[in-house]
Amino acid sequence: MALLEIKVNGRQHRLEIEPAANLLTVLREQLFITSPKVGCETGDCGTCNVIIDGKLRRACLTNAMSVNGSEITTVEGVGEKGALHPLQTSFYENYASQCGFCTPGMIMASKALLDQNPNPSELEIKEALSGNLCRCTGYVNIIKAVKAASDTSGQEVGK
């Protein structure tokens, strides 16, 4: 067993884990943080996206010990009911989810984008979400939601 110290959604954790365990398993099965989903376990679908020290990463491809000492954010840490992040409000209001399984990963990828680039073009949004698969929506409302949550397009959508 190995000792892992990580901060998840602002809370410090000290855990004994299997040295080979990936971050997704540790988050889900040891911390019961379940918004990162198991979609493919090969880094293809993006449902397990988390932000580690400000960077978007696939939790399924991340060895947990390799991020020892890091700060991790999942969608639970982005905002909650009553205190939603603009992206969460925007996904909710723009019908950007259907089954909802890809939504946490989509929001994390969008947040990583807006943190770096608060006013992205549609092409930049598409590029930022190109690693996230959704089987229900056809992506249109997701892109609309990210646009609505970014700085200037909020006004455009309001028109």
Next chain:
Amino acid sequence: MSNLKVVGQSKRRYDGMGHVTGSATYVDDVFVPGTLAVKVLRSPVHKGIIKKLDISKAESLPGVHGVITYEDVPCNTYGYLTLDQLVLVEDLIRYKGEPIAAVAADTVEIASEAVGLMALEIEKQAPVFDPVAAVEPEAPKVRPEGNILMVGERPYRQVYNGDIEKGFDQADEIIENDFFFPSQEHAPMETQVSLAVPTDDSRLTIYTVTQGLYFLLKQIQRILGQGEDVSDRWSHRHQYTHHGVGYSDIKYVSCNVGGAFGGKTELHADAIAALMALKTGKPCKWRWTREEEQLHSARHSPWLMHFKDGVTRDGRIVARQVFTRHDAGAYTGLSSYVVDKHAFYCAGPYYLPNVDVKCQVVYTNKVPTGAIRGFGVTPGTYACEIQMNMIAEKMGIDPWELRFINAMRNRDQLATRTKLDSVYLIETMQKLAEICNHPLDAKFSAMNSDPREA
């Protein structure tokens, strides 16, 4: 109208807040302490006979709590309409990936290792994949009883109305075309997952991804209940190992579903998770890998459709003869229902006085097919509408006008001999033409769905 509370308004998704905050619970997000991981030995061949299966090494691997084969299944046959599918293979393998044995262990890694330790000897047989080749007399048999589903005495489902030969005699042109509708995998973001939890009150709780809770409850009850249908028994609680598991012994819990599109209508993971829970007395979770989901879950069947229409010079379709092959894969599943739907809808929303639709279910050594987005109807409608366009081209008639000429009206009779009332196809098409600025001849703008003159 002003007192309407919902109509005319956009309402947020009732589950949308859970989606965006990560609090929505899917089956895989349900954790019960002490849950074992399930893995399944799947057939590595498309067709064959199991000569030997030795599970002793897997059973004795530290961390393994139980291994099951078909001998552990109280009733090994199930199905929606035809009880021909097996929970675990007995001897004849009919498709690649068919479950043969299952194991429950402390971790996924140990369970996978145990599957690798099962000694399996198979006598390979030649499979058949092409539904056209499968109906040839010398084709390898997918099932001992033959590769075609018999519908009564006939090797196809038939819908017949009028007099097809007379219909063709009245026609000025005969237009024949072949259509192919390929197979399709649903590929939901959430793979198949099932968590079965034995509880102290002799009940079994199953958390499922299914879209059809009551469809599958009946099937699970049959599998666990030694084939006896005691679905009406609500008050008697028995030990599961006993004869007679009833509906009330199973608590079937549906969670948020991570995409299904029909693909979570079949009994994919629940029976084996339940059987493992009964074998070990512990909660058991079986989550399919992405690879299993893509390769081994039920899919949209491929269809081959031949349409032959008799058309008069003024655009009336006076006869339609259809022959369709539906590739069911290795088991019947919902196929007998699907060919019904297909046969009923092949004539489209058109009044065709003489109709002969024959629709054949063919078995091949492929993954069984299942529900997906209007299955049966979708391929038939696709072929019908493309055929309409091809008729229009051949006859030199505007494709819109061809549809007006043949559209169903009130008191018209479907090929299934149902008389229709409240038909608004003509009015709908007029509105559509208006919306997309398609000019219509005055004759068609003035039409309505009133009964045609005798």
